[in-house]
Each structure stands twice: as structure tokens, then as C-alpha cells.
Amino acid sequence: MRPPASSPATIGNMIAAGQYRKLSLWHDTVPGTLTPGAPLRGDAEADVAIVGAGFTGLWTAYYLARADPQLRIVVCEREIAGFGASGRNGGWCSALFPASLSKLERMAGRGGAVALQRAMHGAVDEVGAVAAAEGIDCHFAKGGTVQLARSPAQLERAKAEVAEAREYGFGEADLRLLTAAEARAMLGASDVVGGTYTPHCAAIHPARLVRGLADAVRRAGVAVYERTPVLRIEPRRVTTAAGTVTAQYVVRATEGYTPGLPGLERAIAPVYSLMIATAPLPESVWEQIGLAGRPTFGDLRHLIIYGQRTADGRLAFGGRGAPYHLGSAVRPAFDRVPVVFEALRRTLGQLLPAVRDAEITHRWGGPLGIARDWCASAGLDRETGLGWAGGYVGDGVATTNLAGRTLADLITGTDSELVRLPWVGHRSPPWEPEPLRWLGLNAGLRVMGLADHEEARTGRPSRAAGFMGRFLGD
Ligand SMILES: Cc1cc2nc3c(=O)[nH]c(=O)nc-3n(C[C@H](O)[C@H](O)[C@H](O)COP(=O)(O)OP(=O)(O)OC[C@H]3O[C@@H](n4cnc5c(N)ncnc54)[C@H](O)[C@@H]3O)c2cc1C
Numbered sequence: 001m002r003p004p005a006s007s008p009a010t011i012g013n014m015i016a017a018g019q020y021r022k023l024s025l026w027h028d029t030v031p032g033t034l035t036p037g038a039p040l041r042g043d044a045e046a047d048v049a050i051v052g053a054g055f056t057g058l059w060t061a062y063y064l065a066r067a068d069p070q071l072r073i074v075v076c077e078r079e080i081a082g083f084g085a086s087g088r089n090g091g092w093c094s095a096l097f098p099a100s101l102s103k104l105e106r107m108a109g110r111g112g113a114v115a116l117q118r119a120m121h122g123a124v125d126e127v128g129a130v131a132a133a134e135g136i137d138c139h140f141a142k143g144g145t146v147q148l149a150r151s152p153a154q155l156e157r158a159k160a161e162v163a164e165a166r167e168y169g170f171g172e173a174d175l176r177l178l179t180a181a182e183a184r185a186m187l188g189a190s191d192v193v194g195g196t197y198t199p200h201c202a203a204i205h206p207a208r209l210v211r212g213l214a215d216a217v218r219r220a221g222v223a224v225y226e227r228t229p230v231l232r233i234e235p236r237r238v239t240t241a242a243g244t245v246t247a248q249y250v251v252r253a254t255e256g257y258t259p260g261l262p263g264l265e266r267a268i269a270p271v272y273s274l275m276i277a278t279a280p281l282p283e284s285v286w287e288q289i290g291l292a293g294r295p296t297f298g299d300l301r302h303l304i305i306y307g308q309r310t311a312d313g314r315l316a317f318g319g320r321g322a323p324y325h326l327g328s329a330v331r332p333a334f335d336r337v338p339v340v341f342e343a344l345r346r347t348l349g350q351l352l353p354a355v356r357d358a359e360i361t362h363r364w365g366g367p368l369g370i371a372r373d374w375c376a377s378a379g380l381d382r383e384t385g386l387g388w389a390g391g392y393v394g395d396g397v398a399t400t401n402l403a404g405r406t407l408a409d410l411i412t413g414t415d416s417e418l419v420r421l422p423w424v425g426h427r428s429p430p431w432e433p434e435p436l437r438w439l440g441l442n443a444g445l446r447v448m449g450l451a452d453h454e455e456a457r458t459g460r461p462s463r464a465a466g467f468m469g470r471f472l473g474d
Helices: 017-023 025-029 055-067 101-133 152-167 180-186 206-219 255-260 283-289 338-351 396-412 436-458 463-471
Strands: 044-051 073-076 092-094 145-149 176-178 194-198 201-203 223-225 230-234 237-240 243-252 269-278 296-299 305-309 315-319 360-370 377-381 386-390
Touching: 017 025, 025 206, 025 360, 044 055, 055 073, 055 206, 055 386, 055 396, 073 243, 092 101, 092 396, 101 152, 101 201, 101 206, 101 396, 145 152, 145 180, 152 176, 152 194, 152 436, 176 180, 180 194, 206 223, 230 243, 243 396, 255 269, 255 360, 269 338, 269 436, 305 338, 315 338, 338 360, 377 396, 386 396
Parallel strands: 044 073, 044 243, 073 223, 145 296, 243 386
Antiparallel strands: 092 201, 145 194, 176 194, 230 237, 237 243, 269 315, 269 360, 296 305, 305 315, 377 386
16 A cells, blocks of 8 residues: 655645535535624634534633623634534434444543443433523434444444443343344334344434524624634644634644644544435435434444434435545545545445435535544643534534533533533543554454454455454553
């Protein structure tokens, strides 16, 4: 494997303002304008400066403003609120955390692991409650998640997941094993041999949530500056081309884009996830597919796939498999990889033969952020006033809400259960220098794809996938 010619991730490289509708199905269908709000003009002073107006930045601003309406809070966003992963994702507002219970137990003991998982359950409901309270119609439907097992190897993983949950005291009401018939009754897919079901997930329209949240924080007095690229983050200072924001606390909420900031090149690896969406499907097709109550769905393959039935009757379906780019580069061109879109369409047709010939109206993607040890974290360095949250992998929709509440408690000095959760203050080691990072991540993605083929052929769990999982940090 030979790395392509490198060019560094860029900061000031904005897309044309008229292009935002084309970013994803969600941007295309979100009500209201996507015309950027005012940028920062000149220097400013604040109590808290937040870099990035995705879910992390906006939830942090939301809870800070609620905790202390007097706080002067400034958010600087390079593009528009919801430009990044927060506006483009699969819309699983789930209780998934990107580190297993056993890994969390190794980090912080059994009590900490269980407390974090329970906090994640609570975060799903909190998102729904705030959306309702703020009048944000984000199509929140708490239908849970059905994960199909479609080979004996996948069924083994389903059983292992349920067994692990039981070991930590989570019962049938949190995660249960499904027979093939039960799983098929939820989702009329091919080759189903069983599955799992958890009620702890809601399907949402992510751009409606993130844009609604930006409106809510503005109503609360937060200044959200759009088209304002941040060039540098330092203690008490955020430097942009238009001016400097001086603040006691500076929060980095840039997730997959983080390596573009000086000094943070190896903090997070941006890995792309890509999605497609069908045109609205006729009722006769939904009768074959099911998904009544809009549970989100996937199967238990290694190279993750995820889907949801949207409120307007489409299937939005995504997966990993797009390459990692040398030097952690992030560019608009990387959002669209025709061979991956084609593979997603094929996979969707194999999974749900009823939509094999459905029209695909939208294709998009975006970078998510992965910490070297695959564990998300949130924290605040009291000495420097620098705060951060991220490394959510593909599980950021509800986790960002927990991060926002946690950062607000840390900044206001509120002693709460949240600030004692094991991910708070956790520091992942940095990623390897290039080209090792490129080689490792792309080899990992390749092995996961090959392992799925092997398991589909033999029915037995792939040893290579187990080895790669350990190498990648779980
Ligand atoms: C295709 C896809 C599908 C996904 N599906 C799911 C899912 O179904 N469920 C789930 O839980 N998670 C999912 N995720 C992950 C989830 O979307 C993210 O974890 C979450 O949105 C991260 O939010 P954030 O605010 O931290 O980052 P982002 O939403 O990426 O926001 C970062 C913001 O910072 C801005 N920014 C970056 N650099 C600068 C700078 N220098 N100056 C100013 N602004 C800057 C960016 O423009 C961006 O708006 C998915 C991600 C992708 C890409």
C-alpha cells in the first residue's frame, strides 16, 4: 500500500455559501435559510469562546447559557452551524458510547462504566426533552434500534453483546436477544438468523436539530459567528483572520476537523462515513420492510452499516469504507466517493430486496473523529482554561449532549455526577506520525471489509477482525 502525495489539512478553505443545501439530504430538507449569519468583525471579549458550531459547541453554549444567563458566550464557526458531522449524520440519537463496558471498567472500575452507560441512556431522553421544550421539530422518534444477525458469526456477536450487558446489570429492558422471527417482524430483511433490540435510541433529522439548537442559543443571548475560520486556539485566546476573541475559557469543539489546527495534528483522526437516501417509498414497500415506530437498524458486520426510516418515508443508509486521507486531510471532495456509494446501494439492495431498484436521490458523507485509543473524552484544563470534547467515532449525536452538559458543569465549577464520569479528563495518546497512521487506519478498514466477506462465506467469526480490533484499541 503506497500513500498518495500529501497536502496538509487546511483551515481557511471554505466552500461557496450557496452550496450548503447540497451537503446532504438533511441540509436539502431542513426548513429555513442556510444563508450564513454574520461573521466576527474585529476583536471581541467573552467569558467562554467556543470553536465549532456542531452539536458539541452548541450543546455546551446551550447549557452554559441556561446555567448562567449573564455569561458572555461566543461561538466561532468556519462555515455555518451544522456544517460538519452534526448536520450530516445517520440520525441515530443512540446510547452507544465508543468504548465497550469492559474497556471503561479497565479505565475506571465497574461503577464508572455502568454510570457512564446510564448517563448515555439519559442523554437520549434529554435530547428529546430539550427539542420539545425549545420547539425544535427534529422528527424525534424513540423507536429503539434493531441490529440484525445475518450469519452464525454475527449471531455469536449478538449473544456476546447481550451477555456483556447482563454482566454489568443491564436487563431485558435495555438490550435483548431477538429470534429470527422477532427480528424479521421488525425489519423484513434477507438472511436474518436473529438479532438484538434496545429501546435506547431515537431516529432524528439531524440538521433540524442542529439548526434549531443554533437558533435556541442565539435566543439565549449567545453570539454565533458564522464564516469565521479559527486559525489558532491558545489559552484565553482564539485567533481568527477577522480578529481575536479573548476569553477566560476556550472550548475546542471541532471533532474531525481538529487536525487542521496548529499543535493538534495528531489528536484526532478524521475517518469518513458515507450515506445514501432513497426517494420516499410507497406504503406497499413499507409493508414489506416494516420499521414501524422508526427503529434505527443495522447488522452486526464489522464494517459498520446504519440506517433509518425518515419521517418522510425514505431510507437513509450509511456505512464506513471510504479511505482515510494522508496527513488527516479533510476536503469537500472526500465527502463523495462513487465506489462507496455504489457499494452502499448494493448492500442496501441485498439487505432489503424490496428496495433493490429504488431511486437514490441523495449521496453524501463527512468526517467523524477517532481518538487513538478509540475512547471519546470531554474535559477542562483549569490552569489554561482550555476545554475540549470529541473522539465520538460514529456515536456523537447523544454523546455530544452529555459533553455539553459536562463542559458546562466543569466551566461553572458545578460539582455534579457528570463531572465524575470516567471519560471526563481522559487523554488518549496521540496518533502515530505519517505514513504509519495512514497505513494502520487503511489496513484496519480493509481487514474489516475482508473479515465480513470471510464470515459471510464460512459463517465463522474472523480471527483477523479480532486481531485488528485489539490493534485499533478495544
Ligand atoms: C456520515 C456520518 C454519519 C454519522 N452517523 C451518526 C449517527 O447516526 N449517530 C451518531 O451518534 N453519530 C453519528 N455520526 C457522528 C456524529 O455526527 C458526530 O460525532 C457529531 O456530530 C460530532 O459533533 P461535533 O459538534 O463534535 O462535530 P461537528 O459536527 O463535525 O462540528 C465541528 C464544527 O467545527 C467547525 N470547525 C472546524 N474547524 C474549525 C475552525 N478552524 N474554525 C472554525 N470552525 C471550525 C466545522 O465547520 C464544524 O461545523 C456520524 C458522522 C458522519 C460523518
